[in-house]
Amino acid sequence: MGTQDRLGLHTGPRTATIALLGLGLTLAACSGERDTTAAPPAKAAEERTAWVDGDRIRAANETPGEWLSHGRTYDEQRHSPLDQINTDNVDQLGLAWHFKLDVDRGTEATPIVVDGVMYTTGPYSIVYALNPVTGELLWKFDPGIDRSIAGRACCGVVNRGVAPWKGKIYLGAFDGRLIAIDAKTGEQVWATQTVDTTKNYTITGAPRIIDGKVIIGNGGAELGVRGYVSAYDAETGEQLWRWYTVPGDPNKPAENAAMEAAQKTWFGDVYYKQGGGGTVWDSMAYDPELDLLYIGTGNGSPWNIKYRSEGKGDNLYLSSIVALKPDTGEYVWHYQTTPGDTWDYTATQHIVLADMEIDGDTRPVLMQAPKNGFFYVLDRATGELISAENFVPINWASGIDMETGRPIKTGLADYSDTPKLVVPSPYGAHNWQPMSYNPDTGLVYIPAQITGHLFEDEGKVPAHALNLWNVGLLPMKIPEDPAALQAVGQQFSGKLLAWDPVKQEAAWAVDYASPWNGGTLTTAGNLVFQGTADGRVTAYSADAGELLWESPANTGVIAAPMTYEIDGEQYVTFMAGWGGTFALVAAGAAEDIVRRQSESRVLTFKLGGKATLPPPKNDPITLPNPPALTANAEQIEAGRQLYHGLCAGCHGAAAISSGLVPDLRYMSDDTHAMFNQIVAGARADRGMPSFVHLLPVEQMALLHQYLIKRSHDLVALHDSREAE
Numbered sequence: 001m002g003t004q005d006r007l008g009l010h011t012g013p014r015t016a017t018i019a020l021l022g023l024g025l026t027l028a029a030c031s032g033e034r035d036t037t038a039a040p041p042a043k044a045a046e047e048r049t050a051w052v053d054g055d056r057i058r059a060a061n062e063t064p065g066e067w068l069s070h071g072r073t074y075d076e077q078r079h080s081p082l083d084q085i086n087t088d089n090v091d092q093l094g095l096a097w098h099f100k101l102d103v104d105r106g107t108e109a110t111p112i113v114v115d116g117v118m119y120t121t122g123p124y125s126i127v128y129a130l131n132p133v134t135g136e137l138l139w140k141f142d143p144g145i146d147r148s149i150a151g152r153a154c155c156g157v158v159n160r161g162v163a164p165w166k167g168k169i170y171l172g173a174f175d176g177r178l179i180a181i182d183a184k185t186g187e188q189v190w191a192t193q194t195v196d197t198t199k200n201y202t203i204t205g206a207p208r209i210i211d212g213k214v215i216i217g218n219g220g221a222e223l224g225v226r227g228y229v230s231a232y233d234a235e236t237g238e239q240l241w242r243w244y245t246v247p248g249d250p251n252k253p254a255e256n257a258a259m260e261a262a263q264k265t266w267f268g269d270v271y272y273k274q275g276g277g278g279t280v281w282d283s284m285a286y287d288p289e290l291d292l293l294y295i296g297t298g299n300g301s302p303w304n305i306k307y308r309s310e311g312k313g314d315n316l317y318l319s320s321i322v323a324l325k326p327d328t329g330e331y332v333w334h335y336q337t338t339p340g341d342t343w344d345y346t347a348t349q350h351i352v353l354a355d356m357e358i359d360g361d362t363r364p365v366l367m368q369a370p371k372n373g374f375f376y377v378l379d380r381a382t383g384e385l386i387s388a389e390n391f392v393p394i395n396w397a398s399g400i401d402m403e404t405g406r407p408i409k410t411g412l413a414d415y416s417d418t419p420k421l422v423v424p425s426p427y428g429a430h431n432w433q434p435m436s437y438n439p440d441t442g443l444v445y446i447p448a449q450i451t452g453h454l455f456e457d458e459g460k461v462p463a464h465a466l467n468l469w470n471v472g473l474l475p476m477k478i479p480e481d482p483a484a485l486q487a488v489g490q491q492f493s494g495k496l497l498a499w500d501p502v503k504q505e506a507a508w509a510v511d512y513a514s515p516w517n518g519g520t521l522t523t524a525g526n527l528v529f530q531g532t533a534d535g536r537v538t539a540y541s542a543d544a545g546e547l548l549w550e551s552p553a554n555t556g557v558i559a560a561p562m563t564y565e566i567d568g569e570q571y572v573t574f575m576a577g578w579g580g581t582f583a584l585v586a587a588g589a590a591e592d593i594v595r596r597q598s599e600s601r602v603l604t605f606k607l608g609g610k611a612t613l614p615p616p617k618n619d620p621i622t623l624p625n626p627p628a629l630t631a632n633a634e635q636i637e638a639g640r641q642l643y644h645g646l647c648a649g650c651h652g653a654a655a656i657s658s659g660l661v662p663d664l665r666y667m668s669d670d671t672h673a674m675f676n677q678i679v680a681g682a683r684a685d686r687g688m689p690s691f692v693h694l695l696p697v698e699q700m701a702l703l704h705q706y707l708i709k710r711s712h713d714l715v716a717l718h719d720s721r722e723a724e
């Protein structure tokens with residue numbers, strides 16, 4: 001097994017692992033890019049029909065070689081009936097082909113495979129149609145996202161994939177457009193704007209399609225928006241319905257009865273002026289028999305309930321699982337996981353539907369493991385809570401009251417008067433990385449994590465503006481002293497957790513030193529596939545958790561793998577590409593000197609695959625030569641606060657970047673000379689938005705001084721390590 005390191009550590013193990021993997025690869029690298037033995041030619045364009053409809057998705061188990069919708073089936077189990085690759089032979093998996101994406105940033109999509117074509121997405125919502133046997137590019141659709149809006153992303157310019165329907169491929173683009181693309185040619189058929197572009201809305205999630213209606217949500221609750229989910233006609237792009245998740249201005253008529261009920265659970269005026277949150281930025285599932293669409297809703301906007309709702313109220317329908325009628329968007333039931341959320345405890349995490357035997361009855365259940373650390377089993381017909389237990393150690397609640405369905409809060413997370421170290425952190429006990437459910441083992445495979453965050457009240461209603469993260473908390477003080485940083489990092493870890501949803505207990509677990517590992521896939525071959533933060537792709541036995549196979553990915557893997565079969569051969573695909581929120585903000589700290597050099601690729605494996613991955617990028621890094629520091633300690637502290645309020649969400653806490661965006665400690669002389677212009681938008685075309693509306697020139701100078709100080713810290717740290 002590869003060595004894993006921890007967040008906030010020495011440069012050693014991770015670097016060493018990657019270097020070793022690189023060496024192995026270099027030695028093995030002699031056959032060509034792809035294993036082309038007996039590869040059939042790509043399907044002719046006219047055969048690439050992507051003719052998917054509801055009947056075909058409902059019958060997905062009859063064509064297990066395809067992957068027709070985001071979670072493979074409407075119930076989103078991410079379980080494949082394919083078993084050619086199984087516990088006996090998985091150690092013979094080899095790379096079949098690899099395909100390099102255009103942008104080396106967070107790669108979160110689940111590819112679709114239908115009618116002989118793979119459709120997937122990369123950063124900035126670029127869509128790729130590939131030959132699933134060879135990896136050959138058939139077409140590419142670049143929606144041309146204006147890079148200057150990258151600052152609206154709370155968590156990266158990511159995209160989680162497309163949906164096919166009757167010859168078209170549907171994309172939710174980062175800038176809020178829903179786009180229909182011709183599956184054969186890659187040409188745009190129609191596009192419609194689903195959000196108010198003067199606000200901080202984005203789309204990162206994959207559309208789902210039910211009965212000709214394309215269902216799409218949006219994100220932005222860290223920057224002040226009102227969440228909703230909408231349905232569009234797949235043929236015409238016409239909007240059919242919209243369901244807001246939180247109430248709007250109480251002085252105007254409520255949109256529907258659900259909003260009227262919700263209104264009573266909110267207080268003050270900040271929420272509707274700033275948006276209220278509750279974004280539907282990822283999960284959905286569908287039960288065709290009950291004809292119910294399930295959505296997961298996000299955190300409050302701003303996070304801190306003291307400002308959002310005068311410190312009180314449940315704030316419906318934040319952090320909830322909501323059942324809607326897919327025809328009309330009519331509300332049916334809801335279950336709120338975190339009433340009065342004040343910790344970013346979204347319930348947007350993956351929703352899985354299954355029928356399972358509980359206390360002697362077969363029950364139609366819905367399962368979710370949201371950020372707050374509890375694993376919920378609900379009756380999906382009624383929303384009744386069947387059971388809930390915490391799946392990792394947490395401190396904000398001691399359990400769920402089965403009478404009321406409400407969490408029993410410990411008080412340890414109440415930061416309204418004094419700062420509190422809260423577990424889990426806003427990274428969540430589980431984030432968007434999808435889990436999977438294997439009906440054979442009866443287990444759910446959760447990419448779980450153990451993380452904490454010091455919550456500290458900002459002390460005033462948070463400011464609200466374009467590109468401005470506004471949650472009502474002070475930025476967490478990440479220690480800059482390397483040893484202290486290491487100590488913080490050691491409190492963070494990850495797990496591949498096999499959870500028994502009936503017994504509500506772990507069946508087995510694999511510990512990872514780092515959180516932010518990939519989503520999971522489970523198969524009838526008694527396997528669980530998962531990519532890891534430390535740059536591997538792996539397979540475990542589903543029943544026992546034994547590591548049976550691993551291979552390098554050259555980059556952290558966060559997306560969930562998928563599998564398909566063509567001409568009798570089973571393939572497993574991983575979208576590899578480090579990124580997402582933890583990677584941007586915190587993971588760089590694990591390499592306090594070395595900059596990780598990210599790469600994003602599609603990696604497809606098959607039994608006996610002989611392709612080789614190019615060695616990892618290893619561009620030489622030169623130490624910076626920073627200008628002299630002129631600020632005093634007080635000014636540097638002011639600069640540090642500005643940095644953590646505005647910049648750390650992309651460039652990394654303590655100005656240590658994980659390499660997805662420039663590490664500002666390494667700024668060149670030219671960059672220093674242009675500093676103010678860059679902050680004012682000179683590099684907007686590369687994704688660095690203008691902050692001129694948020695930062696007067698005097699503040700830019702303080703920010704600059706803080707970065708110069710961190711650059712000197714870096715050089716000093718390097719010199720002290722050299723001297724050791």
Ligand SMILES: O=C(O)c1cc(C(=O)O)c2c(n1)C(=O)C(=O)c1cc(C(=O)O)[nH]c1-2
Binds near residue numbers: 202204579
């Ligand atoms: O509240 C929101 O609207 C919203 C949106 C998103 C997003 O769209 O990616 C994330 C989050 N919140 C979030 O809280 C979060 O932890 C997160 C992680 C990621 C990611 O892609 O790694 N996105 C998001």
Ligand SMILES: [Ca+2]
Binds near residue numbers: 346
């Ligand atoms: Ca959020």
